[in-house]
Amino acid sequence: MGNIKVNNSIIHVCNNPRWVKDYNNYIVSLLKYVINKHNLSINIILGHNASRYKIRGSNVFPKKQKTINININYEHTLVTDDKNTGSKHPKSNIIFNNSSYLIRIDKIEVLRNSHILLDYCNPNVYNVKTNSHYYNLSKNHIYIAPSLYENIFINHTNRKIDSLTTFLNVFGRRKKLLDNIRKSSLKHSNINTCFTKQNIQNLYKNTKILINIHQNNNTNSFEELRCLPALQNGVLIVSEESPLTNVLPYNDLIIWTKYDNIVAKTKEVLNNYEEYYNKIFSKCNIHILKNIDSNNKKDIETKILDKIKLVS
Numbered sequence: 001m002g003n004i005k006v007n008n009s010i011i012h013v014c015n016n017p018r019w020v021k022d023y024n025n026y027i028v029s030l031l032k033y034v035i036n037k038h039n040l041s042i043n044i045i046l047g048h049n050a051s052r053y054k055i056r057g058s059n060v061f062p063k064k065q066k067t068i069n070i071n072i073n074y075e076h077t078l079v080t081d082d083k084n085t086g087s088k089h090p091k092s093n094i095i096f097n098n099s100s101y102l103i104r105i106d107k108i109e110v111l112r113n114s115h116i117l118l119d120y121c122n123p124n125v126y127n128v129k130t131n132s133h134y135y136n137l138s139k140n141h142i143y144i145a146p147s148l149y150e151n152i153f154i155n156h157t158n159r160k161i162d163s164l165t166t167f168l169n170v171f172g173r174r175k176k177l178l179d180n181i182r183k184s185s186l187k188h189s190n191i192n193t194c195f196t197k198q199n200i201q202n203l204y205k206n207t208k209i210l211i212n213i214h215q216n217n218n219t220n221s222f223e224e225l226r227c228l229p230a231l232q233n234g235v236l237i238v239s240e241e242s243p244l245t246n247v248l249p250y251n252d253l254i255i256w257t258k259y260d261n262i263v264a265k266t267k268e269v270l271n272n273y274e275e276y277y278n279k280i281f282s283k284c285n286i287h288i289l290k291n292i293d294s295n296n297k298k299d300i301e302t303k304i305l306d307k308i309k310l311v312s
Contacts, residue, residue: 007041163270234281
C-alpha cells in the first residue's frame with residue numbers, strides 16, 4: 001500500500017498481484033493526468049477489491065475531501081454456461097460457437113461499492129451489460145485498454161523468436177497446445193521468466209508471433225493484458241477465437257483462428273510473415289493503436305468528473 005500525492009490530491013494505491021502491476025501503474029498515470037489537468041483536490045482509493053485489508057478513507061487520508069473509490073476487475077466475466085454445475089451466476093445473452101454464457105463477477109460485494117469500476121477487457125464490460133441484474137454496477141463499469149507502452153514499436157526485422165507463449169502454469173489445454181507444437185516443425189519458445197515491464201518489452205521486440213489461447217474451456221474473455229502490449233511492440237498475434245471480440249477497438253489487428261488450428265495458422269503466418277506484417281501494421285491500424293491511450297484518458301476523465309459531482 002502507499003499514498004501518492006498529486007498537487008492537492010492523494011491516490012491511495014492498494015497492494016495488487018504482481019501480474020497486474022503494470023496495468024495498475026498505467027491507471028495511476030491516467031489518474032495523475034486527470035488530477036493535473038483539472039487541478040483537482042480529491043482522495044482516490046485504487047484497487048481495494050484486490051487488497052486483503054479493509055480500507056476506509058479516514059484511515060489513509062490526512063485531509064477530509066471528496067473520496068472516490070476506484071476498483072479494477074481483473075477476472076474473466078465471460079464463462080460458459082455449464083448447466084450441470086448449478087451455477088448461480090446470472091445468464092448473459094451472449095451465444096458464441098453454440099455456447100451460451102454466464103456473467104461471473106469475482107468479489108461482487110466489494111465491486112458493488114465502487115464509484116468507478118475499471119476493466120482491462122471490453123468484452124467483459126459488454127457481457128455485464130447484457131443482464132439488468134447488474135444494471136447499477138454496469139453504470140460505473142468502464143473499459144480502459146491496457147495501453148502500457150507510451151511509444152509504438154513497429155519493425156519486423158531482427159526478431160529472433162518465431163513464435164512465443166508465456167505460459168506460467170502448463171497444464172490442460174496449454175499443455176496440449178505445447179505438445180502439438182513439439183510434434184510439429186514450428187520453432188517455438190515458452191518463456192515465463194519476464195515480469196517487469198521493460199523485460200516484457202524486450203521479449204516482445206524480439207518476437208515475431210505471440211500465440212494466445214484461453215487457459216481453460218470455461219473462461220473465455222479475450223486476454224487483452226497479454227495481447228495489446230505485444231501489438232504495441234510490433235508482435236503479430238495469432239489468437240484463439242473469443243466471444244465479443246467485435247467490440248475490441250483493435251479487433252482487425254488480431255489473427256483469429258480456432259484452438260485446433262493454432263499451430264497450422266501460426267505456420268502459415270510465418271511462411272507469409274512480411275505480407276501479414278504489412279497488412280496488420282498498416283498506417284490505418286497503427287493510427288488505431290496510437291489513439292487508444294487518448295481514448296482511455298477521455299473516458300476516465302469523463303467518469304471522474306461526473307463522480308465528483310455526485311460524491312458527498
